[in-house]
Amino acid sequence: MPLFIITCTDHDGTVEKRLAVRPQHIARLEQLDAEGRVIVAGAMPKDRENPQEGFYGSTMILDFDNREALDLWLKEEPFLKEGIYANIDVKPFNKAFPKG
Numbered sequence: 001m002p003l004f005i006i007t008c009t010d011h012d013g014t015v016e017k018r019l020a021v022r023p024q025h026i027a028r029l030e031q032l033d034a035e036g037r038v039i040v041a042g043a044m045p046k047d048r049e050n051p052q053e054g055f056y057g058s059t060m061i062l063d064f065d066n067r068e069a070l071d072l073w074l075k076e077e078p079f080l081k082e083g084i085y086a087n088i089d090v091k092p093f094n095k096a097f098p099k100g
Contacts, residue, residue: 002067006060008058
């Protein structure tokens, strides 16, 4: 179970596009989640109560067989393809807690 932490940073001024593209982004994560490959995933809002303030980006911890498989999946990420993400940083991750 190779895990990866993916930290994505949004371009400034993309909140409207982000909200419009979100259903496509969520659909891909739902598919991974159904396969048991999502440990955690979520957005980093600038203001939790007001999504219109924008987002710093997203963080995901995902299970992929290897980095190459993850890179192929990321290549089709709607937020990247639509110019919402300015940067995606990927690092290996070793889960310690919670156990199980």
